[in-house]
Amino acid sequence: MLDYMVLYQSETGNTKKLATSIFAALPGMAKDLRSIDELNGLPDAATYFVGFCVHRGTCSLEVGNLLSSISGKNVALFGTCGAGNVDNYYKNIENSARIWLEDDNLYLGGFFCQGKMPVQIRQKYESMLNGDQAHDHHLKLQLSNFDEAMIHPTKDDLTRAADFAKNCLSRL
Known part of the structure; x- marks a missing residue:
């Protein structure tokens, strides 16, 4: 079993950039980074960072189905969206995706930023x-x-994504 699994769905490359930054911030070697579109099943890990590009204020059905298949794990969400650079909007996105998670998971939080x-x-x-x-x-x-x-995600966005990952780990 891996310590950390970073999964992402990215149409334009924005969310992949965040995923790479989060992955690099995670310690150790028991970690992996994969595109959700290339999965043949959910890799086993203790902690999942799941990223997606936002469409109509939430994640895709494919991401939602993946989230609902995670049980008894630590989970954090991240993503990019073109519309709105407002914290309340990001919180609504996070909440709309979070409903897919089973209650037996430990939810670690979410990080969202703009993307081109x-x-x-x-x-x-x-x-x-x-x-x-x-x-x-x-x-x-x-x-x-x-x-x-x-111009997003910017270097600052990527740094904040890495900081988000480290902050999530401090909650474990």
């Missing part, structure tokens, strides 16, 4: 602008958020 989005998202927002000030105001906020997300 595909350029098609920006193009979609731009195509929806129609000159109506009230309508366009929201879209302009979305465009501004898109532009801010383009």
